[in-house]
Amino acid sequence: MLQILRRFNWTWFGLLISDEDYGRHAARSFQADLAESGGGCLAYLEVLPWVNDVAELRRIVSIMKKSTSRVVIVFAHQSNMLNLMEEVKLFWEHIFQCKFDSPGIEVGEKERLCTGNEVLRNIETEFLDLSNLRPEYNVYKAVYALAHALQDMMQCVPGSGPFKGQSCASLQGLEPWQVKF
Structure with a gap:
């Protein structure tokens, strides 16, 4: 993982882990290697809930949105990520005023489909306002x-x-x- 970070010159990143031995061990090992190599700093470390705890997931998404880090490293099982990805999807749809095409979900006449290629630079929102970072x-x-x-x-x-x-x-x-x- 550190080689990938070095390859792309990523030095400021977030870390998401699952709340069990795999996630905790991976986080300890990663942090130790990171400290030894001096290859970067963690913006945040968050533990993903096992259950669909919407309040906790929204709190984590809020931390991710507020962070200046644009790189997120995840040591978690797919089941941990699905609920988080749903919250991110909802955020994306809200910001870009579009809907992702999902089975059983119909997009209305006035709505547009999200492509996943939308550009955040073109959006003005409080979440992305970097003008007052003093x-x-x-x-x-x-x-x-x-x-x-x-x-x-x-x-x-x-x-x-x-x-x-x-x-x-x-x-x-x-x-x-x-x-x-």
Whole structure:
């Protein structure tokens, strides 16, 4: 999975998992490999419900819509995904004012069929308004700065550090109040 992410230069992604051993193990393994490789960051990690919990699915879809990540990695069984995909389908139909052709569902005269090739750039909606991202961007920059500072601390060589006597900071001695943005 990490090779695919690297191949496409995807560094910001969401992770959906099933609520059982497969999903939890895959998430732990993926996060460990991700941390080791430094190949990206998780925008969110959500656990898909086994049952058709519409409120929970809508909450997850809402998180996906609000996220700036456009890549979603899924470690789940097909049965977990079907209900989520139904919620995404409903969102798509609402945004583009179209209907997907389904057996037993007739499209009215004034309705149009969804093709799946609709372009979000052409739609104006609050879900896709990226004009006011200042708070989110500031958080992104702060996390990015912290990550780089921690990486620099870990790579510091005693005798050539930036502190008195060319010493290095100790990650074990780091206190939360010392990390200021």
